[in-house]
Amino acid sequence: AQSVTQLGSHVSVSEGALVLLRCNYSSSVPPYLFWYVQYPNQGLQLLLKYTTGATLVKGINGFEAEFKKSETSFHLTKPSAHMSDAAEYFCAVNQAGTALIFGKGTTLSVSS
């Protein structure tokens, strides 16, 4: 069975600081990995995904994530936080032909 653990339900950073949102997964076969963002009162938006190939994945809005098989991790980073990055972020995992399984989410707050 697959599962996702997001460490920290709430992360606070200052504007301009590094953003690091942690995600660890459990999967018996090579996984597909995703990060989604949800802004207040809006739907889910795909930030980035890893399926195969290069393990460093770049997404929208300056975010990137690195698939580390040895650590079963897929942490999300952004070098410099912006106020507009304040949102809830979800890590998710699946294998081909199965449903996407989400973590419980991390709320990112950005202060000026």
Place this chain on the structure above:
Amino acid sequence: GAGVSQSPSNKVTEKGKDVELRCDPISGHTALYWYRQSLGQGLEFLIYFQGNSAPDKSGLPSDRFSAERTGGSVSTLTIQRTQQEDSAVYLCASSLWSGEDYGYTFGSGTRLTVV
């Protein structure tokens, strides 16, 4: 259509009543999923349809919940004898399973409030 469409966007119902939530997936997407989003609980998988295969119902929380997908397109999630703990946002997603387009597109959800 251009995106995944869900209706209604908001539904208030009395405890004990049945409700139906509708999802129109992206045309050509063979896979369709239902999720439930509750405060502090993240997104909980409910059910998954893939083409003509039997659906994966492993996430349905009780036998009050059921879903069908007609003609491989529109899906309806039905909750019978609603309870207050059913209050949540119900999200639908559809996906392609091939090539660079692999990914999921989510609808805006139906916010269900049981009073």
